[in-house]
Amino acid sequence: MTARPQRLQLQPFAPGCVRGVLRRAGDPGSNSLLILSAAALDRLTACPAGLIVVDGAPFSHAMIRLLGLGIPTVLATAAQAARLPEGAAALLDGATGLITLPPPAAALPGPPAAPAPGVAVSTADGATVELRASVADADGAARAVRHGAGGIGLVRSEFLLSASSQVPDAAAYRTALAALCQAARPLPVTVRLLDISPDKRPAWLKPLPGMAGPLGLQGVRLYGREPVCRAWRAEAAALAELARDFDLAVLIPFVTHPAEFRRWRREMEQALGSQHLPIGVMVETPAAALALPAWMELADFVAVGCNDLMQCLFAADRDQPELAPLLDPYAPALYRFLQMLARDAGEAVGRLQLCGLLPQYPKILPILLGLGFRIFSVEPVMIPFLARQVADTHIDRAACLADALCAARDAEQARRLLGLPASAA
Template sequence: MKQTRRQEQRFTGHPVSPGIGIGPLHEAAEPELVVATKKLDPAEIAPELARLDDAVARSRHQLQKLKNRLAALPEDSQAEIAPLMDVYLHMLGPSRLLRGIKARVQEALLCAEAAVQAETEAQAEAIMAQTGQERAGRLRRADEVRELGRRLLRNLTRQPFRSFAGLAQGSILAASDLRPSDAALIQPARFAGIVTEEGGVEGHTAVMLRALGLPAVLGAEGVLDAVAPGTMTIIDGDTGEIVLSPSKASLEAARRKLSAQTRARRALAKLQRLPAMTKDGTAVELQANLELPFELAMIAESGAHGIGLLRSEFMFMNRDTAPDEDTQTRIYQDIVEAMDGDPVTIRVLDWGSDKEVEALSRYLPETPEANPALGLRGIRLLLRHPALLETQLAAILRAGAHGPVRILLPMVSVAAEVQATREILQRVWRRLKRRKTIALPESLPPLGIMVETPAAALASPVLAQHADFFSIGTNDLTMYTLAADRSLPADVKLYDPLEPAVLRLIHLTASFAAGAGIPVSLCGELAARPHVAPLLLGLGIRQLSMHGNAVPRVKRAIRATSLSLCERLAGDALAAPSAEAVRAILASAEP
């Protein structure tokens, strides 16, 4: 960091962990990684592979030590980070990553360092280039691959890792970037906050920083070049603002906001024990989405009553073969037991040719699909491979002996898909009942469908005759309704779940579900927006599932409104000409 004159300067980054941090800023620089590359002679292949094996062994040893050190971190942080270490350890086994690295050494005659660098970047770029899966999921997977490459390179070259031991107590920790394993070493009690020049709201690092409970702002470009070591700094993890050398007025304002946030957090914590109910007595069920097991700790703290969407794809990632029935049963059972009687809705594998999953590659069509988003994905693909579906259904049924579960089918368009799946489910149920040693629930779990296409919404009167419940996925419903992907540039302004066309499909689905007497929930990104909650209630939704962190704020919004106001909002929004008009309606209703 270079010395600059001491006057107030302001920067903006991505807010990833809420709160105000005030303290002297100190950088924890990562030693530069210098990697020499060279071509091998054929006679050097064997010793080079031995070097690689040694680096793999050292990396596994380090990660195991890191897991053991997690006992010193807060309990919630342990739950966030330990499963990530398991992912890294698995990738250091007989994985696609290591096979690709070794192939580059043997076939391209690259030295181990060059092979690691080339293969990890190639796999990370391939993951990010996929379509169909949420960007956050792709980013997490790419980060995992890059993190392993970085660790292998450090061990191949014997160059040191980053250390936080010498930084002053109560300081703002600054870095150009933080990796997930770096975040795992942070002792929360030592720092007032964290700021980096790179990174964003998605990925494992952001998730772990939220678990640590420290105010954090990532991606604040230029901060390190503008500040001297020890400069007093304010970071705002809610807005992403960073103030270097703050004035007296700025410091006083930050301290007032810190006090106000402390009071607000205490108020939100009290909400955990209160029902999600409008002022005129309409009850709403708030549940949490679960993408990776380490998010269970967040769900436990959020006050959510169950898991409304468990994305089962995580079990199939970074594996050579699909997990067998016993493996899947253990994973589901652990989650069901952790929820202690609250329901768990498990979505069967939502996957297609747009998602590169090595364990499932043999099930894909030999000829690449021209348009994977409209091709064989979700239940369409599973019904073509019933053995894969039967294994997953059997595991869910067995886990259902340990707590209430529901089964959710993705990408349903027609009733025949639900009928075919129910026949398979009943066949699996009968087979398991013949195995007298297998514990099962007293009855078949409810079988529901994702409503994420206009076809499913429009066919909801028919689908309600075959499904036990609906779950509206607003992310895909918005994409398919508006023929616009979430990855479109923001200035295009086509992908917007508040478009009246999308809202009308939500209202239609909720109305027909109510008429058929089946539950309907909403589990897309829209569910996590507190200011939209009254509108969703007015559209007929009484169950919402969202990221655990959003539950208290959505509950607060529900408790501050009335059903009569919600229904007026919905009527105005359904008649509105555009998403912008809907936003104006919502803004006018805010207190």
């Protein structure tokens, strides 16, 4: 008699179904489902079939970079990982978070077809939705085109030249950005200017007093200090030159007050010279989000950085694994806040882009559509999966579900409303 398969529910992270052998050490090999700690991610030298990351912080920069590899991935607690037998054959489903031992013999589902690049997608009832890509280099831009991105919604330009020990000049930025824009053709490209933070400090920048923790000196707060001032001006000069050949826009990061944006928009326009690029604001704190009416007047467009917004809203550093349960993507308070943001935007919601991992969580994109958001910038590998969700969504039903989630008592009730398993928190 054949034993029933054992199924272990873990946290989904990067989609894809793969069979492999559970391994904890050694050469991962192309057929391995590698179990490793979040701290060991930087030492990953080969690409296994799938990854099981133990005690990872889902919204951390290390996990975001992992998404770019396109490896099906789930997250596990140490107790869950201990239940996975070394050397056993298993099936990993990164979209549902399920590990099945032994793996079923049935054919595995492939990824959904990618939409045409540069083209918006539509809901079941005809609402237009833009799925843009967030990238860090030319390879990411090429993946965005392959996966059917509507545009490059966010270039994390702080990673372009971060390994150099020399402060980048305009020529270095021009070379790196030109390669990225060329790889992204025919897509429009929005470049976020240098967004340096303690966990994204480039090799050419020494630690500065006050540059510690998620609420210290970072983003635009460093723009008046050398050598960051020299670097962002060099980047602006490169963008001004490249704007003659590419469809570009610029985002100013980590702005808190309208007065800040006025100052740095003025300086950015001076640095761009005769080139007139759309200049947007990156909204990443509750105070900035509450100033949305002002941004709609002052900026050409607005990008909401959901990862940083969540860490401020929940007072939990997103790079600390032990605080990960506090950054719950199903917390009703988060959706009540986003509902207020969409209402404040009103008819201008078409100039508002949501960035970050939030739309990629199971069942969340229809909720965001129900709240009124229509533009998203996500990891390229997610776009075909999200496009399929968009096509299955009816806006009226999504709006009713969004209202119910906003009224939920807690995250566990929200999960039940969405038909999801209980949290491991």
